[in-house]
Amino acid sequence: MFYRDEKLALFIDGANLYAAAKALGFDIDYKLLRQEFMQRGKLLRAFYYTALLENDEYSPIRPLVDWLHYNGFTMVTKPAKEFTDSQGRRKIKGNMDIELAVDAMEIAEHVDHIVLFSGDGDFRSLVEAVQRKGCRVSVVSTIRSQPPMIADDLRRQADNFIELDELKEVIGRPPREPRPHEDEADAGAEA
Numbered sequence: 001m002f003y004r005d006e007k008l009a010l011f012i013d014g015a016n017l018y019a020a021a022k023a024l025g026f027d028i029d030y031k032l033l034r035q036e037f038m039q040r041g042k043l044l045r046a047f048y049y050t051a052l053l054e055n056d057e058y059s060p061i062r063p064l065v066d067w068l069h070y071n072g073f074t075m076v077t078k079p080a081k082e083f084t085d086s087q088g089r090r091k092i093k094g095n096m097d098i099e100l101a102v103d104a105m106e107i108a109e110h111v112d113h114i115v116l117f118s119g120d121g122d123f124r125s126l127v128e129a130v131q132r133k134g135c136r137v138s139v140v141s142t143i144r145s146q147p148p149m150i151a152d153d154l155r156r157q158a159d160n161f162i163e164l165d166e167l168k169e170v171i172g173r174p175p176r177e178p179r180p181h182e183d184e185a186d187a188g189a190e191a
Contacts, residue, residue, distance in 0.1 A: 001138065001160045002040040006112035010037055011100055012073075013118035014050035014061075016141075016149070017164075020119060021172075023145035024165050029173040030064075034072055036170050037115065044111055047103055048073045051080035051094020076103065101126045108133040115140060116158075121151025128157055138162055 002008075021028050030048075037043050048068050053059050069075045080094030097120065104114060108130045116123060119141030127137045138160040141150035155161050 001162075002113065004041060006041045006136075007110070008037060008041040008043045008113050008115060009104075009107050009111045010034075010043070010046040011104055011114060011116045011118075012046070012048045013096065013100060013116075013120060014048055015094075015096075016118040016120055020142050020145065020149040020164050023149060024142055024168065026168050027173040028171055030068060030073070031071065032173075033167075033171040036167070041113060045107065046073045047076055047100070049076045049096035049100050051092075051096060052077050053082065053092065054079045076100070097122055104130055105133075108135045111135060113138065115162075117141070119148070119150030119154065121154050124151070124153045124157045127154065131157075131159070136160070140164055140167070 017028065034043070034046055037046070048065075050061060050065065052061065052065065065075060065077065076096065076099050078094065078096065078099070080092050082090065082092050085091050100118075101123070104116075104126055108114065113136045114130055115138045116127065117140045119139070123139075127139070130137055136159045137157075139150065139154055139158040140162040141155075142148065142164040143150060143155075144163065144165045149164075150161070
């Protein structure tokens with residue numbers, strides 16, 4: 001699927017990849033992910049796309065975004081929009097599809113192979129357009145979740161489909177030991 005001398009670019013749809021990994025029951029170690037694809041070819045860029053809630057005092061994704069930024073990933077972010085739906089529920093909207101598509105079209109003539117980490121069917125026409133420019137495209141997502149996280153059209157359009165579950169051993173973060181409950185910690189302190 002990969003050639004050692006081909007120039008690669010990774011395009012990670014952050015929300016989509018997070019949801020797929022969560023559905024498979026593991027967390028991604030982005031350092032291992034980057035190392036894995038550096039071994040598969042000449043990695044020119046690793047883009048990570050996510051929307052951020054700017055008005056929150058603490059965003060749970062901020063530490064990851066900062067870490068990725070300092071560790072070789074090109075971060076593409078924009079403020080998420082917060083709104084209340086007709087049932088009064090707080091919703092967040094932060095679609096990064098256009099940004100990802102524009103960047104992929106711009107880099108397509110400089111790389112041999114694009115690896116798209118997303119199962120979003122909206123990317124099918126992007127994959128087709130990049131292929132017309134002479135790029136091979138691999139899509140990383142999963143069909144092993146219920147429901148499958150990859151759109152059938154996208155999977156068919158890609159040159160290669162990489163099952164995320166099969167990368168689990170290579171790019172998965174080892175499970176952390178559960179923290180003791182505070183009462184247990186207090187009981188230990190009293191003893």
